[in-house]
Amino acid sequence: MQQHGLAGKFILYNNDEHEGSPDGPVTYLNLTRGQAEAIFERADLLLNFHYAISPGLLARFRRTALIDIDPGLLQFWISRGQLSVPPHDVYFTIGEMVGRRDAQLPDCGLPWIHFRPPVCLQRWPLVFDSNSDAFTTISNWDSSDWVVDAHHAYDNSKRISFLECADLPRLTRQPLELALFMRSERDVAEWKDLERRGWRVRHSREVAATTEAYQACIQGSRGEFSCAKRSYVEFQNAWISDRTL
Structure with missing residues (x-):
């Protein structure tokens, strides 16, 4: 955190401690409760990425903004209760x-306000290496991410989307590389199958163990290639990732 200018500028608490409680956390890991709440009350604005934040914690701030980074899914979850x-x-x-x-x-x-994912060009300067040949992506592979209600029930993992395009490397001379977080025996078997079909596959830990490694991987890519989760296709949310930008 220090190398990014955030030393002493973050507050940690145990989310499990107050899960389901409207009052918010009572124990903070790096400050006392009084110190933390004094900072909250002085803040001009809370940019909230945690949709299920406790009302008690939210009420500590003078002004609050919800940041939706899961368009379609967030509205689906809210509308279905x-x-x-x-x-x-x-x-x-x-x-x-x-x-x-x-x-x-x-x-x-x-009343939704639209914005596009910001990219700090000082932190992410233009980099182009003519020797970079592979289109790449960094992704989780399998997950328990399902979209379910009375009318929908489908696997919303990246795995399902990529398997539908498993033979793509055989249709192009452009190298395609996946850096995937894989855990199970089935994951490893599918890793080997993807390689047989022409994909370059690496474990995500190799390229994203640190923020510096993550950035170097993206900057060394010819371009971003990925497969959209099914929910993005179903909801047609018109979202483009900051990494793609």
Whole structure:
């Protein structure tokens, strides 16, 4: 954190301790409760990426903004009663279709403000290496991410999307490389199968163990190639990743 200018500028608490409680955390890991709450009350604005934040913690801040980085899914969860999001002052989303009349996803009656993922060009200068030949991505592989309600039930993992494109390397001379977080015996078997089909496969730990390694991997890529999760196709949320940008 220090190398990014955040030394002494973060507050940690145990989320499990107050899960389901409306009052928020009572024990902080690096400050006393009084010190932490004094900082909250002085803050001009909370940018909240934690949708299920406790109302008690949220109430400590003078002004709050919910940041939606899961467009389509967040609105689905709220509209189906699968997620309870306490009221915020403003609502931001990276999904450009959220809140539009022709959208295929609910707006939950909230006044969404659209923004695009910011990229700091001082931290991410333009880098181009003509010797870089592979289109790459860094991703989780399998997960328990399912979209489920009375009308939907589907696996929303990256694994399912990539397996639908498993033979793609045989259709192009452009190298395609996946850096994947794999854990199970099935994952390893599918890793070997992807390699037989022409993919370059690495474990994500090799390229993303540190922020510096993660950045170097992206900057050394010819370009980003990935497969959209099914939910993005179903909801048509018009979202582009900051990594793709």
